Amino acid sequence: MKGLILAGGLGKRLRPLTHTGPKQLIPIANKPVLHYVIEDLVNAGIKEIGIVVGYTDERIQQIKDSAGNGSKWGADITYIRQSGPLGLAHAVKTAQTYLGIDDFVVYLGDNMLKSGIKEFVNEFENSDAAASILVTEVKNPGSFGVAELDANGRIIGVEEKPAMPKSNRAIVGVYLFKTTIFQAIDAIEPSRRGELEITNAIQKLIELKKKIISHEVSGWWDDTGNVDDVLHANHMVLNDLRHEIKGTIMPEAKIIGIVNIGENSIVENGAVIRGPVIIGNNCKICNETYIGPYTSVGDNTIIKNSEIESSIIMGDSEIDTGSQRIMDSLIGRHVKIKTNANMPKAKRLVLGENSEVML
Secondary structure, three states: OEEEEEEOOOOHHHOOHHHOOOHHHOEEOOEEHHHHHHHHHHHOOOOEEEEEEOOOHHHHHHHHHHHOOOHHHOOEEEEEEOOOOOOHHHHHHHOHHHHOOOOEEEEEOOEEEOOOOHHHHHHHHOOOOOEEEEEEEOOOHHHOEEEEEOOOOEEEEEEEOOOOOOOOEEEEEEEEEOOHHHHHHHOOOOOOOOOOOHHHHHHHHHHOOOOEEEEEOOOOEEEOOOHHHHHHHHHHHHOOOOOEEOOEEOOOOEEEOOEEEOOOOEEOOOOEEEOOEEEOOOOEEOOOOEEOOOEEEOOOOEEEOOEEEOOEEOOOOEEEOOOOEEEOOEEOOOOEEEOOOOOOOEEOOEEOOOOEEEO
């Protein structure tokens, strides 16, 4: 079985961060989402992995620089260029030559699953199904692709963001297919969005009388498609953080709870860190600074005179808010935040790379 990661999306809901980089490289607990996906595939025994990338050279190179040839995970990664944002089914079709006659997993590169996919893969390999869909109960099914199931968990219909959902089972961004999916893709037309929808291809399999099964997600799932979802994923991952101090904690600094601090980082006297918090390498947390729960601080960051909580700072930044509080924020790389004492105390920030903000 091969793996196929779809990493060609533009990430419009995460702009301005995604103006300069792929959404799949946004870090969750200081690790790109894409790396979690690769690890999940490898843990399921899948070592041959294709990554479908977009059509801009800069974004493609960023993904290649991040994932490399896969050797760090014991995998073999091949990059497949999609000609344009023409839909998930089009992305799968683009990889047909690479996939050959093998069964395969399609994994959207911005999805994260606590439980992983190993059980999902094993179930499919022991079935006679043409496809298997990962599903989960949601309160707002009309915002997702929706699967209609019979009493045995077999898929009898799928719709993309229906106005009148026939179930509350959302389709999670992981699919398992046999090569019959290509027959289905060839038989569908572009949607009103001008895209070849994977839900339409799955519906075509159903019309072709192919067996489609479902697997219920256990544990949390997150589609890191917008700021709130990214912060939620960061929250969930930090719940399982391991306490480890590689840097230096000064005697009068205060560490409370589970904290992970990287190499060559220093927490100065008078600083307070209340976990779960992860701080990367070569960081400096100065006195009069409070880092609150569910915060990730990337490498090479200096924070002084600030209060930060439930946020992601991607790294290579300098932050001084004059003791004002930043909450629920996603801050890109190479950002400078300076203080202005006349501004209100709390801010919510979504800042792209190379930003400079006066507070």
